[in-house]
Amino acid sequence: MQRRILVPTDCSPLSDRILTQVRRLLVRQDSEVVLLHVVEPKADVPAAELVQNAKDHLLGVRDDLVAAGATATVEIVPAGPDGAAGTIVDEAARRGASLVAMSPHGRSGVARWVRGSVAERVVRASTTPVLLANPRALTDEPTELRFERILVPLDGSELSLGVLPHVEQLARLYGSEVVLLQVEWAAGGGTLYHPAEVTMIRRPAEIEALLEPHRDRLEKAGIKARCLAAYGPEAVEIVEAAEREQASLVAMSTHGRSGFGRWVFGSVAEQVIRHCTRPLLVRRAPKEG
Numbered sequence: 001m002q003r004r005i006l007v008p009t010d011c012s013p014l015s016d017r018i019l020t021q022v023r024r025l026l027v028r029q030d031s032e033v034v035l036l037h038v039v040e041p042k043a044d045v046p047a048a049e050l051v052q053n054a055k056d057h058l059l060g061v062r063d064d065l066v067a068a069g070a071t072a073t074v075e076i077v078p079a080g081p082d083g084a085a086g087t088i089v090d091e092a093a094r095r096g097a098s099l100v101a102m103s104p105h106g107r108s109g110v111a112r113w114v115r116g117s118v119a120e121r122v123v124r125a126s127t128t129p130v131l132l133a134n135p136r137a138l139t140d141e142p143t144e145l146r147f148e149r150i151l152v153p154l155d156g157s158e159l160s161l162g163v164l165p166h167v168e169q170l171a172r173l174y175g176s177e178v179v180l181l182q183v184e185w186a187a188g189g190g191t192l193y194h195p196a197e198v199t200m201i202r203r204p205a206e207i208e209a210l211l212e213p214h215r216d217r218l219e220k221a222g223i224k225a226r227c228l229a230a231y232g233p234e235a236v237e238i239v240e241a242a243e244r245e246q247a248s249l250v251a252m253s254t255h256g257r258s259g260f261g262r263w264v265f266g267s268v269a270e271q272v273i274r275h276c277t278r279p280l281l282v283r284r285a286p287k288e289g
Contacts, residue, residue, distance in 0.1 A: 003028070004096060004099075005026060005034070005097065005100075006088070006100045006128070007033060007034065007036065007100075007101050008084075009058070009102075010037070010038075011037060016103070017103045019065070021103070022131065022133065022144075023068070025173070026101075027068045028173070032071045033065060033070050034072075034073055034075055035061060035072060038077060038079050038087045041079075055074065085125070086121075093127060097128050100131065101130075102119060102130070103132075103133045104133070120270070123273060123282045129166055130281070133145065133279055145248060146174060147174040147248045147249045149176060150170065150248065150249045152180050152252065153272075154180060154181065154214070159285040161253075162253050163283045166251065168218065176223070178218055179226055179228055180214055180227050180228065181230060181238065182210065182227075204229040207227075207229035208227040228241065235271035235272050235275070238250065238252075239275050239276050242276055249279045251280075251282075253285040
């Protein structure tokens with residue numbers, strides 16, 4: 001089955017970085033790439049000129065992708081009432097996209113594609129998984145992301161497991177190692193990074209045993225995987241684990257719930273999106289009930 005990947009771009013060099021960063025995904029024979037530009041009105045530039053400029057740019061991008069073996073098309077659409085983010089979400093749903101891949105740091109005029117703005121609003125509303133590329137320094141040249149190690153935070157709920165099929169596909173394509181992480185609060189004193197000094201609700205071996213069936217399934221699919229336990233505020237520990245493990249990608253669901261409804265967007269997932277410096281794959285799980 002062919003995968004349709006929607007790539008929103010504001011035609012700036014920064015937002016176009018995604019085309020290099022996830023090139024292996026884009027040029028797969030079973031992938032169809034849709035290059036999407038959302039036209040937002042500018043008082044000092046005629047609409048026809050905005051459209052033509054975007055078209056000229058994106059046709060060149062499309063030709064480069066086709067030359068590399070990709071199937072690619074260009075779509076230029078006007079912004080809807082919910083702005084660029086709402087239009088991207090609508091286009092992903094309308095086209096049956098299997099993935100939205102975007103750079104969260106492209107800028108064009110007053111349009112800011114930063115975490116906390118367009119990219120974050122897309123993640124908040126999209127039912128399509130969203131891949132946010134690495135926020136590299138503005139002076140860095142973009143390079144292809146290898147996704148050698150994928151960190152997958154889980155909370156013990158079925159909803160949080162919904163990201164695993166997407167992780168499996170990426171791991172097969174990139175030969176990735178998958179690290180399954182479960183974070184729990186620890187009762188008592190001590191500090192976040194010294195769990196031996198606190199009273200643990202469950203010991204690391206118990207947590208890892210809960211993750212073992214998922215690790216085993218990945219291993220049987222030919223994917224190297226291991227389990228990891230951590231203690232403390234979930235978002236803090238996920239971000240810290242991503243750095244400690246040198247994760248190439250953090251993949252998570254935004255609506256997994258456990259206990260008192262943790263991981264609701266606006267809490268753990270939102271904090272990770274805002275503070276994690278690693279690339280992110282975010283899947284918004286269906287709401288419960």
